[in-house]
Amino acid sequence: MRxxxxxxxxxxxxxxxxxxxxxxxxxxxxxxxxxxxxDVVETWIDDNxxxxxxxxxxxxxxxxxxxxxxxxxxxxxxxxxxxxxPRGKQHLKTLRxxxxxxxxNLKRLPEYGQLILESHGPSPQEALVDAEKLLKKSxxxxxxxxxxxxxxxxxxxxxxNILFHFGLLGVIVFMGIGGLYKYEGxxxxxxGQGFTNNLVSYDSFTPGTAFSEERLxxxxxxxxxxxxxxxxxxxxxxxxxxxxxxxxQVTPGPGEATYQDTIKVNxxxxxxxxxxxxxxxxxxxxxxxxxxxxxxxxxxPVIAQIQDPNTNSSLVVLKxxxxxxxxxxxxxxxxxxxxxGDDGVAVSIDPDAYNPELILNSYHGDLGLDDGTPQNVYxxxxxxxxxxxSRNNENGGITLGVGDSYELPDGMGTISFDGWDRxxxxxxxxxxxxxxxxxFSTLALVxxxxxxxxxxxxxxxxxxxxxxxxxxxxxxxxxxxxxxLREENIKLRQSFDHTWPVIPxxxxxxx
Amino acid sequence: MTPINETxxxxxxxxMLIAALIYLVSFFFFSWDMxxxxxxxxxxxxxxxxxxxxxxxxxxxxxxxxxVERKQLVSDDMEYTDSIKRPAANIGVAIMIVAALAHAxxxxxxxxxxxxxxxxxxxxxxxxGALVITVVYxxxxxxxxxxxxxxxxxxxxxxxxxxxxxxxxxPVGNVQPALQSWWLITHVSVAVVAxxxxxxxxxxxxxQLFKQRAEKxxxxxxxxxxxxxxxxLENWSYRLNAVAFVMWTFTLIAGAIxxxxxxxxYWNWDAKEVxxxxxxxxxxxxxxxxxxxxxxxxxxxxxxxxGFLAIVFNYTIxxxxxxxxxxxxxx
Numbered sequence: 001m002r003x004x005x006x007x008x009x010x011x012x013x014x015x016x017x018x019x020x021x022x023x024x025x026x027x028x029x030x031x032x033x034x035x036x037x038x039d040v041v042e043t044w045i046d047d048n049x050x051x052x053x054x055x056x057x058x059x060x061x062x063x064x065x066x067x068x069x070x071x072x073x074x075x076x077x078x079x080x081x082x083x084x085x086p087r088g089k090q091h092l093k094t095l096r097x098x099x100x101x102x103x104x105n106l107k108r109l110p111e112y113g114q115l116i117l118e119s120h121g122p123s124p125q126e127a128l129v130d131a132e133k134l135l136k137k138s139x140x141x142x143x144x145x146x147x148x149x150x151x152x153x154x155x156x157x158x159x160x161n162i163l164f165h166f167g168l169l170g171v172i173v174f175m176g177i178g179g180l181y182k183y184e185g186x187x188x189x190x191x192g193q194g195f196t197n198n199l200v201s202y203d204s205f206t207p208g209t210a211f212s213e214e215r216l217x218x219x220x221x222x223x224x225x226x227x228x229x230x231x232x233x234x235x236x237x238x239x240x241x242x243x244x245x246x247x248x249q250v251t252p253g254p255g256e257a258t259y260q261d262t263i264k265v266n267x268x269x270x271x272x273x274x275x276x277x278x279x280x281x282x283x284x285x286x287x288x289x290x291x292x293x294x295x296x297x298x299x300x301p302v303i304a305q306i307q308d309p310n311t312n313s314s315l316v317v318l319k320x321x322x323x324x325x326x327x328x329x330x331x332x333x334x335x336x337x338x339x340x341g342d343d344g345v346a347v348s349i350d351p352d353a354y355n356p357e358l359i360l361n362s363y364h365g366d367l368g369l370d371d372g373t374p375q376n377v378y379x380x381x382x383x384x385x386x387x388x389x390s391r392n393n394e395n396g397g398i399t400l401g402v403g404d405s406y407e408l409p410d411g412m413g414t415i416s417f418d419g420w421d422r423x424x425x426x427x428x429x430x431x432x433x434x435x436x437x438x439x440f441s442t443l444a445l446v447x448x449x450x451x452x453x454x455x456x457x458x459x460x461x462x463x464x465x466x467x468x469x470x471x472x473x474x475x476x477x478x479x480x481x482x483x484x485l486r487e488e489n490i491k492l493r494q495s496f497d498h499t500w501p502v503i504p505x506x507x508x509x510x511x
Numbered sequence: 512m513t514p515i516n517e518t519x520x521x522x523x524x525x526x527m528l529i530a531a532l533i534y535l536v537s538f539f540f541f542s543w544d545m546x547x548x549x550x551x552x553x554x555x556x557x558x559x560x561x562x563x564x565x566x567x568x569x570x571x572x573x574x575x576x577x578x579v580e581r582k583q584l585v586s587d588d589m590e591y592t593d594s595i596k597r598p599a600a601n602i603g604v605a606i607m608i609v610a611a612l613a614h615a616x617x618x619x620x621x622x623x624x625x626x627x628x629x630x631x632x633x634x635x636x637x638x639x640g641a642l643v644i645t646v647v648y649x650x651x652x653x654x655x656x657x658x659x660x661x662x663x664x665x666x667x668x669x670x671x672x673x674x675x676x677x678x679x680x681x682p683v684g685n686v687q688p689a690l691q692s693w694w695l696i697t698h699v700s701v702a703v704v705a706x707x708x709x710x711x712x713x714x715x716x717x718x719q720l721f722k723q724r725a726e727k728x729x730x731x732x733x734x735x736x737x738x739x740x741x742x743x744l745e746n747w748s749y750r751l752n753a754v755a756f757v758m759w760t761f762t763l764i765a766g767a768i769x770x771x772x773x774x775x776x777y778w779n780w781d782a783k784e785v786x787x788x789x790x791x792x793x794x795x796x797x798x799x800x801x802x803x804x805x806x807x808x809x810x811x812x813x814x815x816x817x818g819f820l821a822i823v824f825n826y827t828i829x830x831x832x833x834x835x836x837x838x839x840x841x842x
Contacts, residue, residue, distance in 0.1 A: 022792035025789050275771075277774060451755075
């Protein structure tokens with residue numbers, strides 16, 4: 001047991017674990033991850049029936065929550081604590097101790113110097129007092145001893161070192177806390193519509209492991225207006241979206257006063273600790289479908305998914321399960337600026353809505369919704385349906401401008417294009433632990449700078465009397481990196497030269 | 512939003528090409544310096560020998576025929592010494608300064624034309640990155656004799672400029688809302704400077720491995736004699752990497768803050784984030800290796816090389832082929 005502990009906390013093991021962590025993180029970028037999109041993973045496994053399940057078993061699609069990845073970083077941090085705890089204790093002890101004992105022979109130190117003072121100069125004892133002052137001024141901790149001064153500097157380097165690793169530990173801990181209490185959800189809101197922060201309102205919702213519904217702050221949001229600015233000056237980027245602004249009506253809680261606020265990309269809205277981000281947008285044509293019996297079977301906005309960000313040509317899928325006598329389905333495009341070329345095919349030529357048109361195919365039959373299996377709302381399953389309108393059959397496709405209606409074949413009903421609105425895709429995030437993560441990562445950064453750039457040095461000055469002259473000897477020792485030790489010797493030498501009447505050395509030897 | 516200044520944008524593109532051509536000339540001079548190293552050294556040693564012979568003749572002592580000792584030609588602290596003349600390398604540096612001026616004009620003109628930081632797409636990122644590498648290198652040259660990596664630096668800069676103009680030419684334009692953030696300036700600029708330093712230390716580590724082999728095999732000849740000792744290269748790449756590592760850590764943190772502001776998640780294990788983390792871990796390992804027995808020297812050089820290869824991978828393969836939230840920007 002003791003053997004394993006010693007092994008685990010050795011520097012070499014820590015280094016190996018660190019490098020292993022780098023290697024282990026890589027597969028997460030090579031294979032699709034469930035956390036980013038479970039459906040992509042399932043498709044990937046279906047496409048690779050042999051290797052897919054094996055990789056799945058190995059956790060390649062959940063790398064960052066897999067047993068082996070967690071094992072590596074947990075071992076690494078155990079190793080770190082095991083390594084740093086004794087070092088921290090040791091350093092605490094060092095901090096309370098005086099600088100190290102003066103070595104007998106300073107000449108053996110990597111940097112050494114000797115000066116002989118004029119006979120009218122200070123006595124050895126006075127010189128040592130001066131030397132102590134000088135060393136103190138350049139940040140050394142000093143101790144005046146019999147015949148020498150001991151000095152040490154850069155204790156804070158080790159503190160930085162320990163704090164850096166401690167900071168990383170804090171980051172991991174707070175990320176873990178975040179995993180318990182945070183929640184995130186997505187919601188699409190059409191202009192004029194609203195949203196209340198409760199579970200049923202979300203389109204999708206990912207809670208932390210310790211989430212409970214009472215924790216949801218009871219605020220409400222309404223999308224008043226969504227405004228897009230397009231580039232109309234540039235020739236090469238004509239029509240590129242330059243700015244999105246969602247104007248929201250925010251109700252912080254039941255019965256509280258409503259106020260107006262905006263959300264932009266890179267500029268979220270914060271309400272009750274929940275951050276609301278603008279992550280998507282598009283057009284929502286307002287469509288009314290009357291069924292074969294003359295009843296309104298659907299009326300309202302349909303979320304159209306942008307297919308081409310240059311022209312905002314968008315996919316429209318409308319399922320009308322309430323239609324009688326048969327269910328109806330529509331699939332096609334919303335073209336914000338429709339233009340029909342010589343080939344008779346309508347395309348969108350601008351992302352803004354100058355000439356919006358709906359180009360649809362229609363189906364009747366069974367939408368396949370009744371058996372309870374969840375369906376993708378953006379995919380129309382036409383297996384149980386019969387095509388009514390399409391460019392490829394005698395009825396032709398449906399083309400509707402704003403305000404147009406179309407009577408479906410065989411008395412199946414009518415469809416009308418009443419107008420359009422914009423919608424926004426919002427991400428809502430609540431993560432109280434991010435402040436902890438931010439604090440500890442900043443701490444780690446500051447501590448890293450300290451641990452890399454503060455230099456740990458020891459210095460000793462000895463003074464003796466020889467033939468009526470005071471002879472000063474001094475030596476410098478680096479603990480850790482030796483960079484710049486020479487320069488420090490020169491600096492120390494210069495300050496000695498300033499303080500005392502030094503006899504210039506008569507030999508060409510410069511030490 | 513200020514409209515794009517198309518005239519200035521065209522000048523920018525023209526000067527980018529001009530700069531690339533001047534870099535090419537500089538690259539040739541550095542290569543020439545490398546190739547002619549043996550000859551300049553021989554010339555120097557012949558001169559020294561003549562001087563020594565003269566001295567010996569002048570002296571009354573017994574004439575010996577001992578060969579000229581193999582003098583160390585470069586300082587291990589990479590200070591400039593006047594031991595050997597390297598005219599080709601000096602011309603290379605001078606031409607590189609001219610190229611950097613044209614290059615800087617091109618980058619600044621593009622920034623002014625678009626009224627924003629000139630790293631909003633891969634073309635701009637690569638051309639600005641190349642400028643940073645050049646400037647970092649030239650700044651180091653002020654204090655330290657790093658002429659021995661001149662061929663490498665000009666080569667990398669040329670490759671980046673060619674890659675940008677041939678592979679990812681992009682006309683000047685405004686950036687999409689996702690990139691309109693103050694963090695674009697800090698996060699990306701610090702990352703670029705860090706990468707510039709990592710590129711420099713990468714070349715030093717490669718040379719360290721060659722030099723080490725040469726040191727083991729006995730007398731060193733040719734260009735390798737103009738390269739500082741392997742331990743000096745190791746020390747200096749460690750010092751520089753310590754600076755770059757702090758910057759890389761900042762890049763990670765700044766990126767996380769920006770991600771929180773833009774997407775709500777400060778860390779999402781996005782392909783780009785994974786690789787930035789992997790690179791961070793490799794360099795963290797490199798810094799630790801120095802304090803670990805048995806990991807200095809060759810192994811630490813290999814770690815540094817691996818780190819830089821991961822950076823190159825991150826900015827080429829990951830950018831182009833990995834699905835990532837960062838892909839909209841081309842970086």
